[in-house]
Amino acid sequence: MSCHRYEAIHTRRDFLAQTGLGLGAAALAQVFGGNAFGAPAVSSSSSTGLPGLPHFPAKAKRVICLFQSGGPSHLDLLDEKPLLSARFNEDLPDSVRRGQRITGMVASQARLAVQPSKFAFQPGGKCGTRISDLLPHTREIADDICVIRSLHTEAINHDPAITFFQSGSQLPGRPSMGAWIDYGLGRLNDNLPSFVVLVSVNSKRAGQGLLARLWGSGFLPSGHQGVQFRSAGEPVLYLNDAPGITRERRRTMLDGITDLNRLQHAQSGDPEIETRISQFEMAYRMQASVPELMALDGEPAHVRESYGPDVTTPGSFARNCLLARRLAERGVRFIQLYHRDWDHHGGLHDSLPNIAKDVDQPSAALIRDLKQRGLLDDTLVIWGGEFGRTPYAQGDANREKYGRDHHGKAFSLWMAGAGIKPGTTYGASDDFGFNVTENPVHIHDLQATILHQLGIDHERLTYKFQGRQYRLTDVHGKVVKGILT
């Protein structure tokens, strides 16, 4: 029996213990698949994930999450609020705030003054979804996306809010969404990890740190954690052989390791040794498949150009969007991008246009590129951040120069592909963009919906830890049927 799961996930004995499967060796061979080395790059049967999954036919085979870290201002991007202009510099009515807690940064502020957006909104596409002038390319794909304007979250600070978005809990220690999905569905590709993370560097090279635990596996076996493909140095840590070790010499060494491990297996009888042999082979294949993936030479010029001029810069959001498409093509299940520095407490008027420019064209190009290749039908794309921003100014209100604080009571994001109703909007916030007034979508609802599109009932994807069955959506979440085709 050979085992070719990318991240052999857990050892076989752990797998058995964890799932309580009393399977014999023959059944195990089924569970772990029986492909020979050199299987086709994409194969639907390379890993079966958990038995019984998907729970129902899936609309999405894979997910691309374009995470905008720092809290993009919904009021300046996706949720137009003319009233803010009419009420410029008035106090935010108590009837709107309703005792909502505010962060330590504005707690000492004498007043919360209403702050309009200085950016105009226009309708996009046939559907006419109104989107800010800061996102002109996104506006052009308005007919392909669904803008949700009724997101809400409990967290008001970055770390808890991002952790919540990614793992369903504000406190560290739970598995991230990608890890849950890898755990549940397994992988589609023998030569690449099934959960890949790309962190981009924005034009200002600023923003807050991102913590590797955001793509961690929490209490799930560590093989499910996301693998960061880096833009500088080796794309995967320790992927490159030492100077002087060529592929040929590595092969010479590996053959020796394999031969001796086989002898050792005959001696000790531990089946874990066979798994080790296959993992070393997998590592060897990754050393070829990852650089192939990262090299964009084969991409036609018009495709590269469609992602904008930054595509030539390693580590740019544009390049990562193109890489995301390549990863999607190769059967990577969960592709997590991060773009940082949306945290505009001050100087939003200056900074927001820059960062919007970083991401606007590449995001739209990705949707078009996926669509043109027929991949959008089974790829779910999510664009958004951990929370939005306040309709009152941080500091003084000013029509031209302003900043906004964190705000989780209502914010916006967009989704596309894989059974999401294109050319629509969903939910609404009040005239201040402060509270949700229609079709609220909690972060747990969003997570339930993402899992649903992958054919997973979020209440039934669980893992027992500390005596309790845990799930991504805790005890919450309902599928947002209103955005589904």
Next chain:
Amino acid sequence: MRTDFHPCHSARREESTWTLAPLRRIESPAGFFATLRMTSSPQFVLTLLAVAGSCAVHAAEPIDFNRHIQPILSDACFRCHGPDAGSRKAKLRLDQRDGVFRTREDVTVVVPGKPDASELYLRISSKEEDEVMPPRESSRQLKPAEIDLLKRWIAAGAPWGTHWAFSAPARPPVPAIEKRDSKSENPIDAFVRARLAREKLTPAPEAERAALLRRVSRDLTGVPPTAAELDAFIADVAPDAYDRAVDRLLASPRYGERWAWDWLDLARYADTNGFQGDPERTMWPWRDWVVNALNANMPYDQFTVEQLAGDLLPEATRDQKLASGFHRNNMFNGEGGRIAEETRVENVFDRVDTTSTVWLGLTFTCARCHDHKFDPIKQTDYFSLYDIFNQMSETGSASGGGGRSGAIVPVLDMSTDAEREAVSKAQAAIDAVAKEIETFELIKFPRPEGKAVVDSPAAQKLPGNLVATHARPAVNRRDLNGLLEALPFFRDTEPDAPYVALLNKHISAIRKRDNASNNITKVMIMDELPKKRDTFVLNKGNYESRTDVKVLGAIPSLFAKTSLGEGTPPTSDTPARLNRLDLARWLVSPENPLGARTAVNRAWQAFFGTGIVKTAEDFGAQSEPPSHPELLDWLATEFVASGWDVKKLHRTIVTSATYRQSSRVTPALHERDPENRLLARGPRHRMPSWMLRDQALAAAGLLNETRGGPSVKPYQPAGIWEEATFGKKSYQQDHGDALYRRSLYVFWRRIVGPTSFFDAGARQVCTVKVAHTNTPLHALVTLNDPAFVEAARVMAQRALTSAVRTDSARLDAVFRAATARLPAATEKSVLLGRLAKLRGQFGAAPAEAHQLAGAGEFERPESIPVVEHAAWTALCSLILNLDEALSKE
């Protein structure tokens, strides 16, 4: 009823349509077994994941309540019929004797001896959709074997018991085993072999001597035996040779370093605070305290009391105060907009959770928001522990600590004059640069005399945050983050080269000062407020929603009367209010049934890979029953009787025949017992990644045995910290001897941990279990991490410069350094074949051979021919990556 997997009640759950449907035999519609149904269709049930522990029991085996019955009741029933009043259905409790045997309206839940008269059995065996229990929609369904077990239990008189872990361990008699089975006098073997005999399995023979010394050296010291130690041990034919080897290892200073690792994992020790910014802290003196205490064999009760409450001991010494740093190792969120009280409350939670995991093996976290669903832990119990940890002076604000470091008051100042002087010098340098900048800015940002930079129109035109971060603050108040944002603007957008030069100078001066400041050794410790904070239960654990339920520090009520069956009286009239010292002393007193059990179980886990209780973090009702319950209790009582002598416990384990068995396994035995829970063979699993690095260094003769001190920064790929922090943290790799210190001393940045370690605890929250996964990413580390490549290179050069001259003898030496044995003839022929091929390959490419032969910073004698050196380096790397080299055999 559509049931969550999650046992917690739902706040946001959609309203379900509930109907009360009386059973046909119950006249009253309010009958206590009112059935709950939901109108939607039943859910498919994934029973596969439901129970990890096996509840299979042979027909002949007597049914044991604790082992066979209680786990089923807990897992399948307690969610609605357990300790949590908030989610209890039909007012029925199945976690208490009174509930199980109760009769109401002529219906008796369990009639001992009469399954068919027992409502419980009728309900679980019912074929009727609206009366079967658990409800069809529940995620947890009973298997036929479980229903049968419950039936047989009732038929056998339904003997009731308390959950084993909540009663104090009683010293069990050591089973008599037939002498022909064992020469061992070690009681561990008697317990293990009694079970093997029941299972009709025979123990494995003793491991070969070399393998045994390798195993016990790794387990006790974390480093492999030297060739001389192996030779001496193999030559030593005295009957007590092994015992003496064990004594030598227990006395080695490496012992404390090896066992400190496990303790650091559960203490969530790291060198930074975690979260955004991730400032450095200097907790390493606490880490050294742990190593020293372990080496000195400090009794575990004292080890406990000093770490939990050393500061409260009468006439507390500096070391005792230092020990109390245990509960300052938690992360600390100093994010900008953070509400201090939220941070403070989360830190107290962390201390409660860590304490209960380590010394009680219970999942108290569940009771933060509501009464526990499975264990008799009330929310008030949680907050009674919370009250004990709620009395420290920490405010949740990150400011006011130890200068610019992440140390947050209260701290123990252990800095030296030299450290303080370095900081004042660095500060003076900043002040000097600031003066230069001030002068320059009088011209760059023109404004009326006496006005600030921000009043200059030129400064007001600055983009983004720069007005706030650069123009507004006085020059000597500008911080690193602001300057790093300002730099690209003045360099690229509105270039001003002389100004940029000044800014760079400023940045560099601040970095130097911060480094000096970070080196000031201030260890965070515990203290106690003179006037105690009032503690109220927080609704759903939310720091903002205090209830009016006031609680006082107390031992959890379940231990007040140590009984699951008899219920626990309310503790509202508790006279005293316990503090940390009271709690610490209670945790290691005979009143705590779990203090010794959790400790010996973790030790067992370290030696055998899995604890006697596999769920080392949970001994509650949902835990997996112990594989050898009597052995667990024997070890626990023996441990206490020995005066909590940790080295004696370790000695007892490693000198047992059970531990000394060969790890070879037949396919039949593997199929029968894949996890080796029955212990018919010795342990075999991949070593922890930190130990692999130490092994590679030791095999190469590189390991630097310096003990203690500030953490070190060995090889790490460029840009890891920078990428995670946008250049705000820059990794300054050490050189020379520091590269070869033990893994224990490697600097641990929480937001992006050391890259050489895999499957390691994340050092974010308390971790008592380690993973042994097997992935290609791990292979890449041991093949390509410069620390491993350099180790292979130095191994090769030692072989090539040693007295032995033949390939065969050299191969013997390097192979033995990694595996403790000599290669067999077939292995040798494979390896010599590889060597010949590698020689040919490198011979054809001498420039590349030169590259490999020069891997790492350790010096290389030029006298060694590069092709030969490279070929042997590749061969040594091959050997270090063999499964056998990576594994504890």
